[in-house]
Amino acid sequence: MTKIDWYILKKFLTSFFFTVLLFTMIVVMIDFSSKVENFVESEISRSEILLQYIPNFTLFMYGLLFPLFTLIAVVFFTSRLANNSEVLSIFNAGVSFGRFLRPYWVGAIFIAILHTISINYLVPEGTKTRLYLERVYFGKDKDEGKQRNIHLFINEDTKAYINFWRSRDSSIRGFRLERMQDHELVELLKAASAKYQAEEGKWRLSNYEMRTFNGPEETLVIGKGDQLDTLIDLHPSDFIDYKDQQASMTTGELLTYIGKQKRRGAGNTAKYEAELWRRSAEPISVLILTLIGVAVAARKVRGGMGMHLAIGILLGALFLIFSRFAIVFAAESALPALLSIWLPNLLFGSVAAYLLFVAQR
Numbered sequence: 001m002t003k004i005d006w007y008i009l010k011k012f013l014t015s016f017f018f019t020v021l022l023f024t025m026i027v028v029m030i031d032f033s034s035k036v037e038n039f040v041e042s043e044i045s046r047s048e049i050l051l052q053y054i055p056n057f058t059l060f061m062y063g064l065l066f067p068l069f070t071l072i073a074v075v076f077f078t079s080r081l082a083n084n085s086e087v088l089s090i091f092n093a094g095v096s097f098g099r100f101l102r103p104y105w106v107g108a109i110f111i112a113i114l115h116t117i118s119i120n121y122l123v124p125e126g127t128k129t130r131l132y133l134e135r136v137y138f139g140k141d142k143d144e145g146k147q148r149n150i151h152l153f154i155n156e157d158t159k160a161y162i163n164f165w166r167s168r169d170s171s172i173r174g175f176r177l178e179r180m181q182d183h184e185l186v187e188l189l190k191a192a193s194a195k196y197q198a199e200e201g202k203w204r205l206s207n208y209e210m211r212t213f214n215g216p217e218e219t220l221v222i223g224k225g226d227q228l229d230t231l232i233d234l235h236p237s238d239f240i241d242y243k244d245q246q247a248s249m250t251t252g253e254l255l256t257y258i259g260k261q262k263r264r265g266a267g268n269t270a271k272y273e274a275e276l277w278r279r280s281a282e283p284i285s286v287l288i289l290t291l292i293g294v295a296v297a298a299r300k301v302r303g304g305m306g307m308h309l310a311i312g313i314l315l316g317a318l319f320l321i322f323s324r325f326a327i328v329f330a331a332e333s334a335l336p337a338l339l340s341i342w343l344p345n346l347l348f349g350s351v352a353a354y355l356l357f358v359a360q361r
Helices: 003-041 046-083 086-092 102-138 251-263 270-297 304-331 337-360
Strands: 148-155 158-166 171-181 184-197 202-214 217-230
Touching: 003 046, 003 102, 046 086, 046 102, 046 270, 046 304, 102 251, 102 270, 251 270, 270 304, 270 337, 304 337
Parallel strands: none
Antiparallel strands: 148 158, 158 171, 171 184, 184 202, 202 217
């Protein structure tokens, strides 16, 4: 790294954090003004607004717009370098375009690493708190989990059926549990109702019927009017599926949840897989948009910085639109999650390669 490399890198990071600060202030003010009525009418306290909601909303915006911030920062300071003929002087000194990109690569990799840590751990933890406050005080993000005719596997040999789940009091109407062994039914447990006992971590079955099978022999136990407390590997959280629940899970929690749901045969993993792949794709987006920004802004053009910023913001907006559509397609299983989430990177990576080829000429 030479002095000119450090000079460009310093400009890059300074412009990036300035862009982050500027846009954060604007977005937070817009969000606050749109929710001020909710703040006034709800019972949320000032400390919860100032110390929990606003900081965590800010983290959420960071996670959402980091690639766009990077593009704008690169276009902004590179355009200034070009307009001041600094880029031309660097090339006249015999520096190749590939060598000129070195400090940009270093800055982009640093931001990508920062973004990776944020979207995998920091942002989900903040989103968890923010969504909790919105659910409690603003009544948003209602539970979208399935409530009727639920089929799932407790483990590979045990299947459960729930006729109706009521989240208000963690109760079930119409419960059935089947345990298989060597592809044969060995135990059948039915209950008219069941209720989760949080303190004990058990389910209390009412009006139950238990059948066990040992070849041709059958044992029947009828508990009409009786109750039975039993341990079942089910938890009320298994039936809850908030609208943006996937965004509030760290990557470790996402992997655990997806694996658990697939083992149980649940079909609600698409949006969770889309979120998981998004977190792997966005750091690469930072690198791609950095290259696009350099290719757009490194050449001095009529219109100067204004023209460069306009092009940069347009490309960034298109990238965000494609990314949002990709997430929707993946969440709705319209396309395979991996292909859908990485499609914007493939498309804009091609754009970056073309722009860099033209810029070198």
